[in-house]
Each structure stands twice: as C-alpha cells, then as structure tokens.
Amino acid sequence: MLPFFREFGGVCADLRQAFARHVGMSPHRVQVLVRLRRNGETSHSDLRQALGIDGASVTRLIKEFEAEGIVRRRLDPADTRCTLAASTPAGERVAADLERSHQAYQERLLADATAQQQEIVLDVLRRIRANVTAQESR
Template sequence: MSDETDEDRFFRELGGVCAELRQAFPRHVGLSPQRVQLLVRLRRDGETSHSDLRRALGLDGATVTRLVKEFEAEGLAGRRLDPADNRYTLAALTAEGERAAAELERAHQAYQERLLDGVTERERELVLDVLRRLRANMTSQEEP
C-alpha cells in the first residue's frame, strides 16, 4: 500500500512531464538543450554579449564560450569584441545560423502541434487555468 497522496501524485506527474518536455525536443532534433537555447536566444535577441547569454540561459561562462566557439567553427555564429567595452565578447548568428535557427523554430512548432494532437482547446485552457492558479498560490505562499 502506498502512502502517496493525491497531491503527491499530481506534483510527481507534473514535474515528470515538465522534465521530459525540456529534453524531448532537443533529443528529437539531435541537439543538446543548451545548443537549442543558444540558437533561439541569438535569433531572438541578435548580437548579444557572452555575459548576457550566461545570465539569460542560466549557464556558466565556460559553457557559453564553448557553445559559441562550436557555432563559430560550424559557420553558425561569429564573435567580436564589444567596441564599447573590449572586456566583453559579442556573439551573433551568421546568415547560415539564422537559417538554421529559423528551421529549428519551424521544427519546434510542428513538434508542439504533434504533441497536442488530440488535446482539445478546452483541455488546453483548463491546464493553463490550473497552472495559473498554482503560480498564484506559490506567490501567495511566498508573501510574509
């Protein structure tokens, strides 16, 4: 007999699905989650400093530098010193990188559509309502 409560089961399932979702698309396209995040971030933000990428993606500086250098070697990105402050390095997608990122975003949209196959609009709204309520409840729990 299990001592797991309904609440335990709910949060275990929710957490499991969230963890799987973070990994599923990168695995589907054969890229690491960090490579996917970096490509998308550079496409959305344009030329960005390594330090801003580190903060935005929650990665350490060495990982950002390694990924940008990999993209550079593959012809997907370029780097240059920030002309306003040469202590910082800026990264930007090349035309080839822009094409790769655009294709990645198209693939992601199609992937999301397949994941939602058979899920009605009403069911989606219900899940969103529950997630909003959870977020509101967390916020209220954090207040003194």
C-alpha cells in the same frame, strides 16, 4: 514538493530533452540558437544567466557555432572585457528551421488534448504565474 509541481517540472525537462533528441542537438545548443534569433546580439554573460550554465560552457558552445559558421562573436565595444554573440545568416536559417520543427513537434504532442483541456492547463499556469508575481512584489 507537491505532485503538481513535481509532474510539471518533470514534463518541462522531458520536453526539452525529447525535442533536442528529435533534432539531434543538445538542449543548450537549441536554446542558444533560438535565443540569438529572438534577441539578436547577446552577451555571453546574458546567455550564461538565461541558460543556467557556466561561462566556460557558453564560450565552448559559441566557439563551436562560430567554427560551423552559424554564429559570429566580437568584443563588446562598450566593455571589451565582454564578448557578444550573434547569428550569421546561416545561423538564422538553422534557428528558423528549429522553430518550425518545434512548432510541429508541439502540435503532435497536443494532438490528443482537446482545446478545453488545453485551456484548463493554461488557466492554471496563468494563475501560478500571477501568484509568483504577487509573491515577488511583497
């Protein structure tokens, strides 16, 4: 593996873990709450795929959230074999607080990087994304 990608992957993993510790939650709890806020009602299957975790873990997380009153779930009327999850108003508040906290956290992490340095990194990441897209369309 090239040093760039090893470092990039490590930084991404470290960021997720560090922010989760900062807010006192597991990374998956943070991701589920924010994803439900951004995407609205979502199937357990979609959450499983997006988070890369098994179905039992998704169900356990959603049941925990439901017990805390921040997520509600229901059977999908189009396919009663599937369960849908959505934030409650309390869950929306928790997720909004997480997003605000995440924004402030990111700003602190970038405080010592100049705008020019940030633009250079963003340009490299955009080039990588474009290359991924080009590779996949072949």
